[in-house]
Amino acid sequence: MRDLGTAVVDRGRYPDARTPWERESWRTAALGWVTDRLAGHGLRADGALEVRLRPWSVLVRVPVAGRTAVWFKANPPASAFEGPLTGALARWVPEHVLHPLAVDAARGWTLFPDGGDLFRAVLGRERVGPREWEALLRQYASMQYDLVAHAGEIERLGVPAARTSGLPAVFDRLLAGNTALGPDERARLDGLRPRLADWCAELASLGVPDTLDHADLHDGQLFRRSPGRFTFFDWGDAAVSHPFCSLRVTAERACERYGPHVLPRLLAAYLEPWTGDGRTAAELRRAAELAWRLSVLSRAAAWGRTFPGASDAGPGPGQAARRLLELTADPPFGAG
Structure with a gap:
């Protein structure tokens, strides 16, 4: 060797x-x-x-x-x-x-x-319905819930902080440091800043605590151990942030596969472990809407960390700029 x-x-x-x-x-x-x-x-x-x-x-x-x-x-x-x-x-x-x-x-x-079969490989060889995606989101959300008590320890391990109350500062830092945005795009994002601050304040007020956000949980980032049971890995983009920021990547992949009609089922499965703490279904749904949009901040920050000092033509600034511009699009299950 x-x-x-x-x-x-x-x-x-x-x-x-x-x-x-x-x-x-x-x-x-x-x-x-x-x-x-x-x-x-x-x-x-x-x-x-x-x-x-x-x-x-x-x-x-x-x-x-x-x-x-x-x-x-x-x-x-x-x-x-x-x-x-x-x-x-x-x-x-x-x-x-x-x-x-x-x-x-x-x-x-x-x-x-070795973790066994990637979920992506299973999808390539078997007929897998949306229920498997619901199961993985339910299991993942349960894990996030259990990790709330460890959020401070996770940060001390060096995992970046993108806590809900600090997301406006994350946005400011990303916008100031990005070299790939054009003047019109930068102006659009500058104009969005007051609304973004309001979204963050509202999301924080709903009281769902920050915890571990994988930030890139797609079908190539988990193993399917058996039907309905998964092993999560590849935490290089992770952050301590609002848990519901994790929903978007997984849900988008499932919707690409089955169509947008599966999103309500995916949302219900993900939110299930968060019920029972005195929050209404409407409050949890609203939190998911806000976090769906704001989730792009952690993803943009991960690109910036991976490619520090990259040129305008490099993948870092360009990918981060695309993520930031997604802030202007309404979530698919409710207005922002």
Whole structure:
């Protein structure tokens, strides 16, 4: 394992991206760490590596003798919290997440077990109806609810704060720092600022506490363990924010697959774990409407963290600008 041997490298849509993998000293250190951590579990690497290089991570599938493969992930500094966060989640909500085999918080390295079938792979080979998406949203919301008590600890792990009361400041920072917005687009967003402050104040007043927001929970970010049961992973875009900000990405993917008529069912499934704390169904729905729109702030911030100082033509500012402009569109299940 300390000798690279054969490695199949996938660079996806980023053939020119520079990652630590290009440095021999880094590869040697990283793969040596994997070897040592496997040995600590009585395991041994055996076979060719599959390397996935993206600007936001290095991911290596490591075949292991006598069992399923394991995965090494290296995060950049902006998302180095992912390993410690995954380890903490395995303690707090063990039934919902992967349990890392090893974490090096200082270097942003994590060794994961194989999680089984991606939900995306299941969707590609089976007839899966909307009820599975309802189940995953219900399970995910239940996990978020259980993590409310740990929100402060999650922040102390380095997970970015995008708390409901602080979202106007997040918007100001994103708008000021974005280099891809045109003058007309910037003026539109500037004009939206007073309404955005009102939305944030109203959302905070509804009393749903901040907790962990995955910020990019789509069908490639979770494993389907069995019908109706899921394992959530890939927390590199996460933030501590309003929980309902998580709904949008998942619901949009399901609506793309089945049509917009499934959205009321998805919304009801997601909100179910949040009932019973004295809030009415109308209040929870209104909170979901507001958070749907405001969720783009965490997603825009994640692009900015991933590509700091990128040029106007780079993916960071452009993607962040597109997310910010989505603030001007009304949610699909109610006016903003």
